[in-house]
Amino acid sequence: MSKMPIPPPENAPAFSPLYQQIKGLILNSLRLGEWKPGEGIPSEMELAARFRVSQGTVRKAIDALAGDNLLVRRQGKGTFVATHAAQYVQFRFLKLVPDSGTPGSEGPAQRDIVECRRARASADVARALALRTGDAVLQVRRVLSFTGTPTILEDIWLPAAPFKGLTAEKLSNYHGPMYALFETEFNMRMLRADEKIRAEPAIDGRELLLKIPQGTPLLSVERISYTYKDVPMELRRGYYRTDTHHYHNTLS
């Protein structure tokens, strides 16, 4: 034992490259809203001067953030804060696509808000949103229809505090992705999400809203969306008809 070299302290400060520290600083500015979604951030040269590092180091930091889909680079124009409102990411979090045709080829989905009310978090909702059982939440239920056919039923739970003022009317009147509304109205950005996918029979009234026979197999998609610092901000249970659409995924 006495010959063992002294180990590094218990929580040894792991080596952190400069560009990762710069990434953290930019991330902080993003979180604090120094630049809003859709806006451009300062040029690489400006940021290099600001942080007293070389352009290459800023570049690596921005590359990492662009890889995380937090920033979007556009040659000749600048670097911009990613937004769910942008056309080219209209369906960034929706992986259900028509069996024939391309995503969005059916035109915009028809969105019907079935319900939007305050409620108390059940045990599992509370766990997903890092709340306590009984805490106030907003519960939204909506149906998305493509070419007239109800295809997606979604139950959505949001912590009540950050989304204070969200109403069925606001949801109905807003034309664009729900997450874009969250950005502009509530300053809440959904950055990442985990999905758990199962096959379940249509029951509990879901068959009625989707106008299908009871027991029809549905794709059940439970999504937890996260904002900055991996804080969970939305629980969404989606039920997808998969007779004319499918969930698409790429493995690599």
Add this chain to the structure above:
Amino acid sequence: MSKMPIPPPENAPAFSPLYQQIKGLILNSLRLGEWKPGEGIPSEMELAARFRVSQGTVRKAIDALAGDNLLVRRQGKGTFVATHAAQYVQFRFLKLVPDSGTPGSEGPAQRDIVECRRARASADVARALALRTGDAVLQVRRVLSFTGTPTILEDIWLPAAPFKGLTAEKLSNYHGPMYALFETEFNMRMLRADEKIRAEPAIDGRELLLKIPQGTPLLSVERISYTYKDVPMELRRGYYRTDTHHYHNTLS
């Protein structure tokens, strides 16, 4: 019209950065088997000398290939050709995970080959594998069980020629991922795959192999796997029980 500037030629040779060309050269060596899966490739300095470019340019090329999961970098050791045999990618293409526990926490899956025979490609199989209807294919059917419970039924179609000699016995005796067997026995590397996921009732005898009631909703996962140059090499239809497991996906 006469004031319009002369447009570039119809198929203007799009500008291709040097590092992308280097990427193409390395890709070529990989495809020709100059380095086998699991082996190390030459160091960045060596490759830089070989291609007469700077280390930084080779670095960008390797970064891109590592991003595509074709190479794996290991600091201090070298850069290695990715393989499905490696421990840390044991489940690279299998996204079904137990509801509680981590991927692989149930120990190795029990694999039972139900069938392995030559057949002729139906129209849809032919289309998926870029063959012609009636071409020879190998058809494999197997059941994967976790902790004794049959959980996955897979029907697999492979073009007969590249997989000549594949038998049920070889599949049964090989302990490791099927794609690792493909690498070592048939020099065939699965690099990428697309999956189409649906919910379907268990019918056509699938309920018997999975020992569940007829009509139970199953997750239907149709996968087409590709090798180099985006050539399709496998069609796989998987049927997953999702009462104790779920398909996990991350969105960003």
Add this chain to the structure above:
DNA sequence: CAGTGGTCTAGACCACTGG
């Protein structure tokens, strides 16, 4: 044309691995 991101180079040094 100026300003932006994108490429390429050359060189120095650091962190990790193994003998």
Add this chain to the structure above:
DNA sequence: CAGTGGTCTAGACCACTGC
């Protein structure tokens, strides 16, 4: 300790965008 990948810098030049 030598060899590998990883970081950082400084500077030159290129491709794209918009005025």
